[in-house]
Amino acid sequence: MNxxxxxxxxxxxxxxxxxxxxxxxxxxxxxxxxxxxQLAMTLSLPCLIFVSLMRTQIDPAALRALSLASVxxxxxxxxxxxxxxxxxxxxxxxxxxxxxxxxxxxLGLPLALFAFGEIGLSYAIIVFAIMAxxxxxxxxxxVAGAGSFSKVLREPLVWGTVxxxxxxxxxxxxxxxxxxxxxxxxxMAIPMMLITLGVAVARLSGRGLAFAALLSAIxxxxxxxxxxxxxxxxxxxxxxFGVLVLQVATPVAVTSYLLAEKYGADAQSVAGxxxxxxxxxxxxxxxxxxxxx
Numbered sequence: 437m438n439x440x441x442x443x444x445x446x447x448x449x450x451x452x453x454x455x456x457x458x459x460x461x462x463x464x465x466x467x468x469x470x471x472x473x474q475l476a477m478t479l480s481l482p483c484l485i486f487v488s489l490m491r492t493q494i495d496p497a498a499l500r501a502l503s504l505a506s507v508x509x510x511x512x513x514x515x516x517x518x519x520x521x522x523x524x525x526x527x528x529x530x531x532x533x534x535x536x537x538x539x540x541x542x543l544g545l546p547l548a549l550f551a552f553g554e555i556g557l558s559y560a561i562i563v564f565a566i567m568a569x570x571x572x573x574x575x576x577x578x579v580a581g582a583g584s585f586s587k588v589l590r591e592p593l594v595w596g597t598v599x600x601x602x603x604x605x606x607x608x609x610x611x612x613x614x615x616x617x618x619x620x621x622x623x624m625a626i627p628m629m630l631i632t633l634g635v636a637v638a639r640l641s642g643r644g645l646a647f648a649a650l651l652s653a654i655x656x657x658x659x660x661x662x663x664x665x666x667x668x669x670x671x672x673x674x675x676x677f678g679v680l681v682l683q684v685a686t687p688v689a690v691t692s693y694l695l696a697e698k699y700g701a702d703a704q705s706v707a708g709x710x711x712x713x714x715x716x717x718x719x720x721x722x723x724x725x726x727x728x729x
Contacts (some may be wrong), residue, residue: 455628481596482596486597511668513662520548527702537689541568545564560682
């Protein structure tokens, strides 16, 4: 009973905030998703990442182990889903990237924070950063036929991660007044991302949900299995292990739909994956969280 209550306390804020965004749109109220997303990705989230890494007390060896485990996990996930998409004769440009890249930002970061505290958030940021780098290069290449490493270098969240990692490595600190300012700005990120997630899901079409649900279930099972095996292989500590499994297992990211729309892939099929996998995560993530706690 205590475990059930703990899990509910962790996941309830995540889905309640997403529910606010969903209800907001269904009530016919205005929500400028492009503006809010840009504000979160270019200002609030980079501040959150930088301050979290600067303040964290993660052991360097544990940080290296999680980084290596994250890279291996995403390489394995990429290979598995490339083979699966080919085997099922699905369109590579439409289905591969959504199956590889989960919603480690909007959903994964808040979940790690509520489940494991500030240390969990710092760990989750490492997994998120590695996924983002792979998504901005190989992920874009999958959808558009051309990668963009220069785009990676222009992303504020990448520089927030690099600077945060540098300050963590050197043990540097910025003046308290600046830390407090960046902390306030960063605190906007998680509620904004969760509400935006609810808004995005409310606006997507759920056509072809039966097939999307099947693919979502396969994605969830394979991602959990891969992250679980890799995490055990690298002997991650319990928090790092739990964060890795949760992050890799997150549902299809809304950004996958935006990329499909931008580069001419089948955006409606991707929308179905986003809706189906996000709805599935409402039941799956609490169970998974209970397993890793």
